[in-house]
Amino acid sequence: MVQFYLEGDRISEFVAHLMKQKPVYAPHRKGQKSFSFEKTENAEDVVLDYVRTMHSIKKYFLPPREELLHFDLTKNESDPVEIPMSEAVFLGVHSYDLAAVGRLDYNFTVGSPEKNYLTRRQNAIFIGVSFEPDKFHFSGSVGIRPEDSTGCDIFLTKLFDGYVLEILTDKGQELMEGLNLPAHDAGKPATGHFHQHIFVPQAKLSEVMEHSYDNPVWEETAGKCVGCGTCNLVCPTCYCFNVEENVDITATKGSRERHWDGCMLREFSEVAGGEVFRETLAARQRHRIFRKFKYISDQTGQPWCVGCGRCTTYCTAGISIVSIVNRLIGDYERAAVAPV
């Protein structure tokens, strides 16, 4: 494996080198304390040392809102919106977000492949970066370490000043041509520890979830939850959407749009006739957790939660997915040892 040393002072030069070749999407500062992935206009604006962005890079493959087709009622015709094939570099991606892209690949490939997602996703190049877990990250518990470079073309590991840069694929090699960096012969530093943990692996979690349908934690969580949907919308593996048709003020032309939706929202489970098939917040909380650790996981053996901590970070009510899951584990373990 080829390793180079990217000195702190040369990061902008490295970003500019990438920008000369392809569009670069990377973390930028946003608002007072936040970060978000943005298209890079100035190499200096890229922040590689960040905690987490509100949205993962999912937003580039499955946009929050997108038009699917335009129609003209006077001619009774419609035109699908064609997605242009593009090559882009996603720089500064944390391991859990790339793992989430892997989960989405499964969701949009198995069954009926989804053209819009796959077209956008096809030529993506990923440059990962290690991260320092904060109080909400727990990806280690779902098998995703901060230094995990799976799926990356290039990977950056944080040093005291700068990064160890590893080239992992031919695409990565091509990108680096023309930028001379010194070789890095020493090892890589250890990454930080997680402060939050789910205490059992997925195999055991499936068993726990199987016995948790009637756990009181759902009702208790529903007492605090206001059903705002934030946890769904910031989740990098949530992929549910709604489709809506709108006609413009001419009343002759319009478009079909899809936008992100979420199972915590009452509307989401409302069907024709006004029936709501998951009426209570408790039922919706259970569904959300089961979607991450049971339903798809029973088929794939993998948790569909990547431990990014977003749902907990952005929950105004302070609901923690780790606390819910550990509570279920604790209750299950206690029930297992209790005398009948």
Added chain:
Amino acid sequence: MADKPRVAIFDFTGCEGCELNQLNFEDQLLDILAHVDIVEWREAMDGQVDEYDIAFVEGSLSTPDCINRINEIRRKTKVLVALGACAVQGGVNGMKNTRPIDEVRQEVYGDDKYLFPTLPALALSSVVKVDYNVRGCPMTQIEFLKVFTSLVMGKEPIEPDHSVCVDCKLKENECVYEKGMICLGPVTRAGCDAHCPSFGQYCTGCRGLVSHPNLKGMEEILVEHGLSVDEAWKRLELYNANELEGVRP
């Protein structure tokens, strides 16, 4: 070609800001007028008529005369659309309903209070059947256009029933709470494209509550972020006093 639908626009107790917001449709006004004939609108034209197809009604009902007038409008129109927070849920006027009506009249009119027979400020829907709502303070323009277009096409408008948080997240707005502000977005009905949070403000709840709000949960969030229980409920009552009547502990 069939006759264009006849539209009439009325106002009750309110600031007329919603009506003004209709006149503010500078880019769409000609398109709007291409679909309908406006037959009665005190704020913008002269004259009164006996019948119309669609009535847009602004303001809350706060006097006995208001009750008579809204009943008359309901009789004359095929479709009634409540326009803005006052008409939809009582709006800021509803704050007075949290106090005894005699006390409020005394404070405002003093010894002349017997000359002004005011009632608690009511939403239109508490007196007549309201077919559709355009929410907001002032009414949300993008929602007005959606409802208007649906009516012109004979379709049922979709009334959003999710939180303002959803609209914020779709735009990846930094959360207002991150900026140290208090926001009612988590229980407030979306449809405004999170207008205020997108421009540095917090949500005051003008579009009313979602259909099944967890108010105890919302109180906990507000208290957790520094308000007293009383302040939390006053904040919620700013636009939603009628809906919260009897709910507040």
